[in-house]
Amino acid sequence: LAKTTQPISMDSYEGQEVNITCSHNNIATNDYITWYQQFPSQGPRFIIQGYKTKVTNEVASLFIPADRKSSTLSLPRVSLSDTAVYYCLVGDFRSYNTDKLIFGTGTRLQVFP
């Protein structure tokens, strides 16, 4: 399971675009990159997953450079409700002896009015 490194915290204001970068230098060929969001007293919620280049859904975009050693979660026009902890996970979860879902410390995003 590739080790990930994220900033501990970030601050932003409503309406701004927020980019959270995750480093994963030891990513393996079969590894996918997955981001989760967690609000206080709730379980993490899946946001987006990608393997390479760019993935976009209704919530966020995920940018992955060609070497896949990092990834950037982009949240467009954040609101106060985006205040949460964001986790980056890297691994191949397809196999029966699955990569364990190990969460790092995440990035605590605080959005101000």
Place this chain on the structure above:
Amino acid sequence: SQTIHQWPATLVQPVGSPLSLECTVEGTSNPNLYWYRQAAGRGLQLLFYSVGIGQISSEVPQNLSASRPQDRQFILSSKKLLLSDSGFYLCAWTIVGSNTEAFFGQGTRLTVV
């Protein structure tokens, strides 16, 4: 559709008392199951994971144990709680053979007094 049930939502237990937290999954077969603990303001610590009935892997040595008596049932137990066992406990499941998202229960807030 798949759902995950975790109970109770909150629990206050005295030191030295036993613990039993239950998690059940509906709508899928042979899921991978996980127990996590989260201390206040901290990240998620993986406690146990299971790839099948009776198959439990422990990540952190402690006075907790886990069991999987049925395919979609995962139980976290302790014979004697410690103050340090206080925290937010989360159950999660993933689909074997898939890189898609993990689904989390609503969590149990355990306070050991």
